[in-house]
Amino acid sequence: MSNLKTIVAIAYDFDGTLAPGYMQEYDFIPNIKIANEDFWDKSDKQAAKHDMDGVLSYMLLMLKKAKENNISIKEENFINYGKSIQFFEGVEGFFDRINKYAATKNILLEHHIISSGLREFVKGTTIAKHFKNIFASGFTYDEQGAACWPALVVNYTNKTQFLFRINKGINNAYDNSLINKRIPEEQKVVPFENIIYIGDGETDVPAMKMVKLQGGTAIAVYNPHVKKSKNGELTPREVCKGLIENDRADYLAPANYSENQELDIILKKIIDKISSEIELQELKEAIMKR
Template sequence: MQEPIFKKYNVDENTFWDEVNSLEDQYKRQGIRVNRDTIYLNHFITCVRQGIFKGLNNAMLREFGKELTFYPGIPEIFEELCNIVTKNEKYSPFNISVEHYVVSTGLSEIIKGSIVNNYVKGIWACEFIERPIMSSLGTGESESGLEFSGNEISQIAYAIDNTSKTRALFEINKGSNLFEEIDVNSKIAPENRRVPFENMIYIADGPSDVPAFSVIKSNGGRTFAVYPKGNNKAFKQVNQLIRDGRIDMFGEADYSKDTTTYLWLRNQVLDIADRIYDKKREQISKSASKAPTHI
């Protein structure tokens, strides 16, 4: 996802990630514990301050999103999965529909700048602050050394790691992402939640998503892992996930029509839609009183 940044600044991508991967041990020797999933955000800011990524800001990140390329079938499958439900007259009486969300440890602005943004209802990802809101506690003397141009990223605004992805799932589940008055920690009966976990399908690419896989699968939802075509190491990882009972199915990261991944997702969406339809019909039948008859 960050490739356009390295390309813009002529920075070797592998060297950057090698540095990021070494940070946890280096800080550990200093007695500092860091989050290995999000420490890369700190390193981006460090590189900005060093002048390596001079001028990098949120507007640039969003522009970089236009350069992202996706696996085959993206974004077409987003619309396809929506249409097979919304354009089916069977489901229309109950307003059954499909929603897509992105939950990622990547950069939110880049995702928002990509074509995927046009097809999703919400995005959870990492965000930066450019100009921090200053404290009113200072006298002004200590502020002289602060340099926030407002034209560069300078602080982390929001960080999501592989564990906090589960919070995003609960926000979708309870509806707090759409209704501010609903706190994600509020107790809400399962039957009153906006999107039940059993109506969710979680798609990801590997072991780092085990916490999210576990939440969805243990609550009756569907889980699917993808791997790049021809990548044997990635194949072994997702194969182990299914052996461990973490996922329901896996396939190549190809969402084109009639591929295994496409067919599995399509069938799961229809299966969930049918179950919702049947449940709604049953509720109506049980609540309706019997018509009077002749004695």
Template sequence: MSTPLHPQNVIALVWDFDKTLIPGYMQDPIFREYQIDDLAFWREVNALPGYCLRFGVHMHPDSAYLNHLLTYVHHGRMPGLTNARLRELGGRIQFHPGLPEFFRTVKEELARIPDAQRFELRLEHYIVSTGLREMIEGSAIRPYVDGIWASEFIESPPPPGFDPDATVNLDAVERPGALFDVHAISQIAVAYDNTSKTRALFEINKGSNTQAGIDVNAKMRQEDRRVPFKNMIYIADGPSDVPAFSVMRQSGGTAYAVYLSDKGTERAREDSRRSLEQVERLRKDGRVDHYGPADYRPESPTADWLLMRIRQIAEGIVAERREALKARVGAPPVHLPH
């Protein structure tokens, strides 16, 4: 029997971001900084695919907002919006109650499970978002996260005929006559939509995010995969995450949905009601295993359920490792009776 590629001792919590970890959208600090009407911006974004279709252009609705942000920069509505500025604005993101402390708590709880340290069990947090990587990088939760998949921008793309081996910082190069603000984001480097999130799940599953030599599209035995789906929990807020929820459920992983629970204002109460109805539909349709409020404080229903599920997964890994140890290690010699 060949030696497996990975010991499969990792538990992965994979998180959506907007509405899952934070009450609203991560772009809100951008709108406040530049005094942009956020409701008007999102109305325009929602209208973009239909507008473009009138001219025979098909625009993906999940990533339309990235282009619209660049349009705002191009027209001087968001001057100086660089990647560094996005990271700085990410520091203003407010999280749901109990975060980011919960990210640390679950790792501490895992260490208390019998034999977890003996078999070197680890818990890793990943964020998979259609939002902006730089803002997540600058947020308070970043020190607790093991990996991020999110959309990214380029500020100053290399010009035609550029030297691939050049080491000059292109973000610092003046571009006379450039169409875009030379000190701002100008192109989309990578865009994540709700379907491409599933690729990130397979990268975590196969370990291609930690080992460059592993191609996510390569065929791989289940026993060689770094994080089996049964050791993964995907946490998100709604119907837009159905592709990722489906991958988890079909592959033996755990899918958990959260709903907004803030009832401080009339608008918040209405948002909470609609959010609860959404996750209940997901449960009735068999999309998720369970759901709870987006509250991660100790002893909240969501914190309790996720900790319970982590313990169950950990105990399953420990039981498998004990059985493997028993099967591979022979019994010690004993004295025979005369």
């Protein structure tokens, strides 16, 4: 194999994929003195009333409720909320371990977040340092440093644009010229066949489908601790199984990132496959040059 390392990118949803539940539910929503269910219900009703994007709605409601309760909404406050987020088993030790495994296959792993949650919260987590990009919704701030307007909204359909940013090596959300520029396949930083997307539900369907259509791999993960459904809803595992059956994802696994668990094994096999395909291509090219 060539001495030049091949880049493989893993793109993760956040809520329900790396951490149970919604990131706002750990500290922020309790601080504004409202039940989790009531917050999301109010957000949904507000979105319906104004024919509004659901992510924009929850971001607006956060600002409204924080103001009502005299809660500071500076960037550092939001970052601090991220410190309380608890992860699925094995997450915190996963990145260094899988990077080392990939390196033995001459592969450089990149990790990216693509989430409808808040980038400020993600930046405050213990795992933020592992991500090349945190593509997530976020606020802009006024002269006093208070959140005043959405800077970026990531919803389930526009998640796909960030896959193309990863593909082309665009490490920001604002450059709309390069994202639309035609780039020869051999010049793209991360070919789609080297992109792995990990998500947990129906809001990940467009991103999963896009990755699969372009030759990459999609993995559906579920909370292994939720065994029963509520109000006749599907369990997390049933949702993920449906993604496989409907050709949205390639594999499903419990959201346990520990060594030798199903997800860890699947990811290593995918890395092995990419490595083997590169070796085969290099062998083919060497034979053709004889």
